Amino acid sequence: MGFSIEEMALPDLLAVLPDRFGDQRGFFSETYSRRAMAEAGITVDFVQDNHSLSAARHTLRGLHFQAPPHAQCKLVRVTRGAVLDVVVDIRHGSPGFGRHVTQVLSAENWLQLLVPPGFAHGFLTLEPDTEVLYKVDEYYTPSHDAGIAWNDPDLAIDWGLGAHTPMLSEKDRVLPRLRDLPRYFTYGEASA
Secondary structure, rough: OOOEEOOOOOOOOOOEEEOOOOOOOEEEEOEEEEEEEEOOOOOOOOOEEEEEEEOOOOOOOOEEOOOOOOOOOOOEEEOOOOEHHHHHHHOEEOOOOOOEEEEEEEEOOOOEEEEEEEEEEEEEEEOOOEEEEEEEEEOOOHHEEEEEEOOOOOOOOOOOOOOOOEEHHHHOOOOHHHHHHHEEEEEEOOOO
8 A cells, every 4th residue: 555745836735646446346545544654754643534515516615724823734635526626825935925736636536635734725616516525633723713815816826717606605705815814824934
């Protein structure tokens, strides 16, 4: 059992692809192994699993993060359907500050993203009945729950919506722009 790990275009953001073995019955995959991750130099102590179902295509969740001292590292994957996953570097002083990466995550491509603290994360469903699972290394703390506007013009994220309007939560409709956030994260400093 194993997986491959690739660095993405933003510092410290990683793509993780677990091995998947299939036959006429279906497939088997070890989607997470603390030992295998540690052997690859990734020592994250995950404490909670989260699972979301988005019934409609063009459901947009994000861009979310949890502020210090309860910042979260996330290991994100899709088990049914597909999403356009978006990660924004919000660490002041980072060479990637204010830049974003987009990646399709799907049940078909089996790709996962390891999103460390200091990044805002969100996704747009590309198919109906899409399920996203993600591990976090810090418990949910409502008083530290934060985010930035999905349509912040300074970020210029191409969500691929065309003429479609995304389905948003009330919370996501009123998130601030990146430039209006306090300095929650500084590149190179521990966030927790």
